[in-house]
Amino acid sequence: MSGRLLEVAGLGLDLPDLAAKPVFGPAPRRTILRDVSFTLARGGALGVIGESGSGKSTLARALTLLFPPQRGRIVFDGVDVTALPAAQLPGYRVRLQLVFQDPMSSLNPRRRVGASVTQPLRALGRVSRAQADAAAAALLDRVGLAAELRHRYPHELSGGQRQRVGIARALAVQPQALIADEITSGLDVSAQARIVVLLGQLRRELGLSVIFISHDLSLVRSLCDDVLIMRGGEVVEQGAAAEVLASPRHPYTRALLDAIPLPVPDAGWLDR
Amino acid sequence: MSAAAAPGPVLRIEDLHLQIHDAGRVTTILRGVSLAVPAGRIHALVGESGGGKSMVTRAATGLLPAGARITAGRIVLAGEDVTGWKESRWRGVRGRVVSMVLQDPLTALNPGRRIGAQMSDVLRLHRGLAGAGAWAEAAALLDRVHVREAQRVLRSYPHELSGGMRQRVVIAMAWACRPQLIICDEPTTALDVTVQKQVLRLIRELTGEGQGVLLVTHDLGVVAKLCHSMSVIHGGRVLESGAVEEVYARPRHPYTRALLAATPRFDRPGDALVPVDEALIAGLDAQAQAYDRERGLR
Numbered sequence: 001m002s003g004r005l006l007e008v009a010g011l012g013l014d015l016p017d018l019a020a021k022p023v024f025g026p027a028p029r030r031t032i033l034r035d036v037s038f039t040l041a042r043g044g045a046l047g048v049i050g051e052s053g054s055g056k057s058t059l060a061r062a063l064t065l066l067f068p069p070q071r072g073r074i075v076f077d078g079v080d081v082t083a084l085p086a087a088q089l090p091g092y093r094v095r096l097q098l099v100f101q102d103p104m105s106s107l108n109p110r111r112r113v114g115a116s117v118t119q120p121l122r123a124l125g126r127v128s129r130a131q132a133d134a135a136a137a138a139l140l141d142r143v144g145l146a147a148e149l150r151h152r153y154p155h156e157l158s159g160g161q162r163q164r165v166g167i168a169r170a171l172a173v174q175p176q177a178l179i180a181d182e183i184t185s186g187l188d189v190s191a192q193a194r195i196v197v198l199l200g201q202l203r204r205e206l207g208l209s210v211i212f213i214s215h216d217l218s219l220v221r222s223l224c225d226d227v228l229i230m231r232g233g234e235v236v237e238q239g240a241a242a243e244v245l246a247s248p249r250h251p252y253t254r255a256l257l258d259a260i261p262l263p264v265p266d267a268g269w270l271d272r
Numbered sequence: 273m274s275a276a277a278a279p280g281p282v283l284r285i286e287d288l289h290l291q292i293h294d295a296g297r298v299t300t301i302l303r304g305v306s307l308a309v310p311a312g313r314i315h316a317l318v319g320e321s322g323g324g325k326s327m328v329t330r331a332a333t334g335l336l337p338a339g340a341r342i343t344a345g346r347i348v349l350a351g352e353d354v355t356g357w358k359e360s361r362w363r364g365v366r367g368r369v370v371s372m373v374l375q376d377p378l379t380a381l382n383p384g385r386r387i388g389a390q391m392s393d394v395l396r397l398h399r400g401l402a403g404a405g406a407w408a409e410a411a412a413l414l415d416r417v418h419v420r421e422a423q424r425v426l427r428s429y430p431h432e433l434s435g436g437m438r439q440r441v442v443i444a445m446a447w448a449c450r451p452q453l454i455i456c457d458e459p460t461t462a463l464d465v466t467v468q469k470q471v472l473r474l475i476r477e478l479t480g481e482g483q484g485v486l487l488v489t490h491d492l493g494v495v496a497k498l499c500h501s502m503s504v505i506h507g508g509r510v511l512e513s514g515a516v517e518e519v520y521a522r523p524r525h526p527y528t529r530a531l532l533a534a535t536p537r538f539d540r541p542g543d544a545l546v547p548v549d550e551a552l553i554a555g556l557d558a559q560a561q562a563y564d565r566e567r568g569l570r
Contacts, residue, residue, distance in 0.1 A: 051465070158321065215464055221536070259465040263492040
């Protein structure tokens, strides 16, 4: 078995453009992803960076086949999953878990955190009701949260804690890879740092592979080996994170880096 | 910066103590906050959520929640002591003397009305303009914030504009009456980095006419590039304040140092990203409780 967990080649996706839909007749198709190719190593971490409209969140949905791609190929763990029969989709998504940006909308507000975290296990019949409580405590501990938090409701937690609950739920089914879609945006610097450090830990300790989708290029370095810079549904630059950050080749990557305000006082920066 | 601007602060908060009374329960939120925003300058209020930042901005705009009580200290806005003012008095001040730009422009704008109509409302309310006069002034304001197609934007609904464009509209509205103080609460958090830079530039430009800005943020990168002075707040206490250059070069408080260490540095490959230490936070919380005990606060 190769060292590659995920191989994506020439991925392309069109979606109906509802804004341009005529009153009668179908909406015109719009290309959202164009020829996206990359590989994710087993236990590796890839940063996918782009601004709004870059197609980065659509890529997450295409990889998990929530939006089945029209072109290209996705090979996961040696198996071509691009045209997976519907019956096998749940099995695939167990192995490649997606964590969403806003845990307030992805967690059931009327369900206690512990029940939310173990819900996927219960759905798969992997734990009984009696075992679920212990499983919840263990999962929360895994993401650095106190086990007592399992009795709370999502609104009683901080944004950073909720996001860690989202990660715990994704980990419940013991996936091989995790796609984190903008999970640090909207968090305080410190909560943000805590999430990035946690993902690094999960990589090391569980051998988890991570696709870290973000608009913040500065967060990538401490977590990711490789980085993919996207704009308008296309990959404009890709390579080793350290290299791309140190010497970006594409002008767009350079523009993104230049726009990140580093915590170094410099009144002239705004004029550049 | 404008040389004509008076050097006096447009906002001065002195030893502000604030509690919230809710169904017999009392929570202390602010424990002696002091800060000043000079005219023509940008002062940062830096801290994490729950530290008391937003309560400071609410106190300075007369928008305190029900049950909030100022138990000590005072707020001086454009030379006038506004501590404990009633809502009726604030109405003549908000928008004219102090205005706000919030993180999410979608919540500041009415989704069901066109931008032109909303801006006209503001101009009618605060400046007595109506009809074509209000429309022309709205266009001029958009022009001022570097919106190129002002007429198109005026005819648009909020959802038809990009996030950056919406934030420009909100800034234009906040600026409509040339208030002496503009409070910007995380104004660029929801924006892409390239758009963020443009909006930061715009905020700086506004101070060129002598406006003071209080920028509320957790982003020490933004503070470093935009602000002149700063206060670091946690647990309702200002832990450190001073000129930005000074604080970054020699942060005195461990919390300030921790926030700096938690800010990503892609330019320093050797630096690890260090989250704020939980023990440090626990220590600060204990200090806040000790503060309350000493003063008989609950």
